[in-house]
Amino acid sequence: MSKTEYHHLFKALDDMNKCLFCVECHQFCKNPVTLNKCFHLICSEHFPSMSHCPKCKVSLEGCITWSDDKFNVAVHAAKNLTAMIEPFKENIFCDSVVSVDESPDMDMVAKTNECLSDKPLSNTKVPKRTAASKQDINNSTLSLTSNVSFLSKIAEKRNNKGETALHIACRMGKADRVAKLLSEGASTNTKDNAGWTPLHEVVQNGRQDLVRLLLRHNTLVNVPGQANETPLHEAIRYNHIDIAKDLVAHGADINARNCKGETPLTLAAPEIRAIIQDAAAKRIITEDSFDFELVQKQIELDCEDIRVYCMSQSHAITNKLRALTKHHNNLRVELKFNNKVTHLIVDADDGICDSSLEVLQGIVNYLWILSTKWVTASTDDILESFEEYEVLGVGTTTYTGPKNARYNKYKHLPGIFNGCHFYFHNFNTKYKISDKIEVTKAILSKLVTDAGGVALRRAPNPESIPESEKLVPYHAQRDGKLYNCSHYIIYKDMYEPLYNMAHLKALPVGWLIECIEKYQLCEPW
Structure with a gap:
C-alpha cells in the first residue's frame, strides 16, 4: 500500500471515529445513547445531568434517549482498529524515514497485514456481556480475541525500565x-x-x-x-x-x-x-469494589494464547485436545508442565479437584485450573468460556485458591507470601505429604518464591533479624496472629524450639500447603 493510500485509510478511519465520539467527553462512547431531539450520540452516564446538548446547544427538556446494540459493536470495533493502526502513522509519515522499506517497524506492519489476512482465527467464548454482538463480530475476519491479542502487544510495549x-x-x-x-x-x-x-x-x-x-x-x-x-x-x-x-x-x-x-x-x-x-x-465506592468490566477484559486477554497442560489420564480427553488444536490457532498443548502453561486441565468431581504439586504450582502462577468438562464441551467451532469450567475448589469447596489467585493477579496485587521469609527445616530428602504431593526443600522454595516470598538458606535468629528482612506481610489478616510476622520456620515433624513470637513462628508444612490451596495467608491452627 502506498503512502497516499495509507493517508486515505487514516483519514477515513478518523472520520468514522468522529461519528462514534461522545459529544460531551470527546472520547469513544461508553454505552452510547442517541438524543431524540438532535440525534447526537453521547455516553449514557452523561445524560441525567444534561440540560442542553453539548454539540448543538438545543434544550433537552422532555428529551428521551434510545440505545442500539449495533453502536456498541461499532465503537468496540473502531477502538480496536484505531489502536492497531495508530502506531504506524508516525512510521509511515515520519520525515526521517527515507522509504517505507527502510522503516525499522516493518515487522509490525507485516504483523498487521497477517492479522488482516483471510487466515481463519479461533472463536473462543468470551464474557457473556459480549454474546449479543458475537454474530456481528464473527462476520469480521478479525475476531475479538485475536484483535485483543495483537493490540495488547502494541499497547504494552515497554522500554528498558519496563515503562x-x-x-x-x-x-x-x-x-x-x-x-x-x-x-x-x-x-x-x-x-x-x-x-x-x-x-x-x-x-x-x-x-x-x-x-x-x-x-x-x-x-x-x-x-x-x-x-x-x-x-x-x-x-x-x-x-x-x-x-x-x-x-x-x-x-x-x-x-x-x-x-x-x-x-x-x-x-x-x-x-x-x-x-x-x-x-x-x-464515599459510595467501597474498598473491595472491583470493576466487572475490568475482570471481563482480563479474561478476554487470557484467551489470547491458551497453553494447556492436561493432567487427565483419559485418552478421550487428550485426543480431543489434540483435535481442538487443529481448529483453534490460539490453543496449544504442552507435553510438560513448564512456564509456558496458562491453563491446567484436571479431573474434577462436582468441580472439586485433588491437590497435587501441579495444582499448587498452577495456583501460585495464576493459571486457570479447568475441569476436563471444558475439553468435552468445546467444539471445532468454539472454545467454551473458562469461568463455567474453573474448578470450584481444591479438595473442598472452601479451598478456592485457583480463583483467589486469578483475581489477585487481575488486581495487580503482590503474591500471597509477599513480605514473608521461610526457612525449611530438615527437608534435605523427599517428604511425602500425600499420594500426589512429595516435596523437597527445592520444591518448597520454588513454591514460596513464585508466591512472592523469600526462601532462607539459614534458620533465622529471632534476636537479630536483618533490617532488610523486617517486612510486613501484605496479605496478613488485620489484627490476626500473623499481622507482623515476617519469618517462618517450616517443619515436617516436631520442631524445637517452638517459636511463637509476633515476628517469628514455627509452623508445619501442612499450614504452608493450606495457604496455597486457599491462596490466603491462613491463621495458624
Missing part, C-alpha cells in the same frame, strides 16, 4: 498524549520494573487533572508499587490533599500497609487524617 507509553506520558505530564493513549485502550494498571503504575506517576507529580482522567478508565486505586506503596501513600507523602480525597472517594484503602507497616492514616498529619477519614465515610 509503557502511558507511563512515560503520565510521568512527563502530557495530558493530550495521555488522553489519546487512553482512547486507544492503553492499560492504566500496568507496573513498570520498579512497581509503579501510571496512577503512581501522576499522583507523585501532583497532576489532579490526570488523576481524574485515569480514574475514569478502569484504574485500580489500591495497586501497591515499590515497597507496597499505594497511590494514596504517595498523595499523603507529597501533601497532595485534593488528590488524596479523589483517591479515597474512588475506593482507596486508608489503612493499606506498605512493607514497613505504614498506612496513609499513620503518615498523615492530624488535620489531614480527619479529611481523608471524612472522605472515606462519605
Whole structure:
C-alpha cells in the first residue's frame, strides 16, 4: 500500500471515529445513547445531568434517549482498529524515514497485514456481556480475541525500565498524549520494573487533572508499587490533599500497609487524617469494589494464547485436545508442565479437584485450573468460556485458591507470601505429604518464591533479624496472629524450639500447603 493510500485509510478511519465520539467527553462512547431531539450520540452516564446538548446547544427538556446494540459493536470495533493502526502513522509519515522499506517497524506492519489476512482465527467464548454482538463480530475476519491479542502487544510495549507509553506520558505530564493513549485502550494498571503504575506517576507529580482522567478508565486505586506503596501513600507523602480525597472517594484503602507497616492514616498529619477519614465515610465506592468490566477484559486477554497442560489420564480427553488444536490457532498443548502453561486441565468431581504439586504450582502462577468438562464441551467451532469450567475448589469447596489467585493477579496485587521469609527445616530428602504431593526443600522454595516470598538458606535468629528482612506481610489478616510476622520456620515433624513470637513462628508444612490451596495467608491452627 502506498503512502497516499495509507493517508486515505487514516483519514477515513478518523472520520468514522468522529461519528462514534461522545459529544460531551470527546472520547469513544461508553454505552452510547442517541438524543431524540438532535440525534447526537453521547455516553449514557452523561445524560441525567444534561440540560442542553453539548454539540448543538438545543434544550433537552422532555428529551428521551434510545440505545442500539449495533453502536456498541461499532465503537468496540473502531477502538480496536484505531489502536492497531495508530502506531504506524508516525512510521509511515515520519520525515526521517527515507522509504517505507527502510522503516525499522516493518515487522509490525507485516504483523498487521497477517492479522488482516483471510487466515481463519479461533472463536473462543468470551464474557457473556459480549454474546449479543458475537454474530456481528464473527462476520469480521478479525475476531475479538485475536484483535485483543495483537493490540495488547502494541499497547504494552515497554522500554528498558519496563515503562509503557502511558507511563512515560503520565510521568512527563502530557495530558493530550495521555488522553489519546487512553482512547486507544492503553492499560492504566500496568507496573513498570520498579512497581509503579501510571496512577503512581501522576499522583507523585501532583497532576489532579490526570488523576481524574485515569480514574475514569478502569484504574485500580489500591495497586501497591515499590515497597507496597499505594497511590494514596504517595498523595499523603507529597501533601497532595485534593488528590488524596479523589483517591479515597474512588475506593482507596486508608489503612493499606506498605512493607514497613505504614498506612496513609499513620503518615498523615492530624488535620489531614480527619479529611481523608471524612472522605472515606462519605464515599459510595467501597474498598473491595472491583470493576466487572475490568475482570471481563482480563479474561478476554487470557484467551489470547491458551497453553494447556492436561493432567487427565483419559485418552478421550487428550485426543480431543489434540483435535481442538487443529481448529483453534490460539490453543496449544504442552507435553510438560513448564512456564509456558496458562491453563491446567484436571479431573474434577462436582468441580472439586485433588491437590497435587501441579495444582499448587498452577495456583501460585495464576493459571486457570479447568475441569476436563471444558475439553468435552468445546467444539471445532468454539472454545467454551473458562469461568463455567474453573474448578470450584481444591479438595473442598472452601479451598478456592485457583480463583483467589486469578483475581489477585487481575488486581495487580503482590503474591500471597509477599513480605514473608521461610526457612525449611530438615527437608534435605523427599517428604511425602500425600499420594500426589512429595516435596523437597527445592520444591518448597520454588513454591514460596513464585508466591512472592523469600526462601532462607539459614534458620533465622529471632534476636537479630536483618533490617532488610523486617517486612510486613501484605496479605496478613488485620489484627490476626500473623499481622507482623515476617519469618517462618517450616517443619515436617516436631520442631524445637517452638517459636511463637509476633515476628517469628514455627509452623508445619501442612499450614504452608493450606495457604496455597486457599491462596490466603491462613491463621495458624
